[in-house]
Amino acid sequence: MSENEKHSEKMKRLKTSKQKIFSKKTEKKGLIIVNTGTGKGKSTAGFGMVFRAIAHGMPCAVVQFIKGAMATGERTLIQKHFHELCEFHTLGDGFTWDTQDKEKDIAIFCTGGIRCEKASVYLEKKGFNNVFQLKGGIINYLKKIKKNKSLWKGECYVFDNRISLKHGLAVGTYSMCSGCRKPISIKDKKSLKYEEGVSCPNCHDTLTNSQKERFRMRQKQINVAKKLGRKHIFQKEF
Secondary structure, X not given: OOHHHHHHXXXXXXHHHHHXXXXXXXXXXXXXXXXXXXXXXXXXXXXXXXXXXXXXXXXEEEEEOOOOOOOOHXXXXXXXXXXOXXXXXXXXXXXXXXXXXXXXXXXXXXXXXXXXHHHHXXXXXXXXXXXXXXXXXXXXXXXXXXXXXXXXXXXXXXXXXOOEEOHHHOEOOOEEOOOOOOEEOHHHHOOOXXXXXXXXXXXXXXXXXXXXXXXXXHHHHXXXXXXXXXXXXXXXXX
16 A cells, blocks of 8 residues: 555544544534633734634624723724624723722622632732722622622522522522532533533533443432432532
8 A cells, every 4th residue: 555545544534533523512502712821812812713703793792901991903993894793892991010009999709708808908918908898708798688689690609519599598500510510500401411410511521431430320329318318428518
């Protein structure tokens, strides 16, 4: 067999392999891409995605925080030619080293308030005098503020088996995948890749058969414990 024939056979096998993989990827879902790092290119990558969306006639939006006070070519181009498809919002006052106004109000909040307590002390030591925090965190806010008077929208992730909470500290609609420990929604549970106690759309394709079998055995033990009115060791208290 000649080198060209060998190469042709290799490419055929590769094509078959790729087609097999792609044939299984039938589920449509959102994708979050985070471009981070100290080097250049993050904004370029982000705007590249925006212009690709515009080219396909898809509505999109740009929200700039750090460079909000600057005039940029990207903003000029989008607002002049593509404003019907792309919203452009500029926030903030510019780069942080140009905006060190220590008299400006700073509002901080977190789930239970502990991290804000530490952060506020740190900020005050750095000379920021007007630091405000949500006392008791989001949990306390959801507990005390009635829904019709609340500014909170959605559910709050918590670090126990309740997974998420709503107003009045009612348990939310999310649960946790026992395979990857990520929050899963009602929609996720309708996926063919969801199996209680085993996998979800986030991890189904990455878990090995051995892992899935172990998780199935664990879920079986949990179900038996429930029938007997007992709590399985895997179920955390809250």
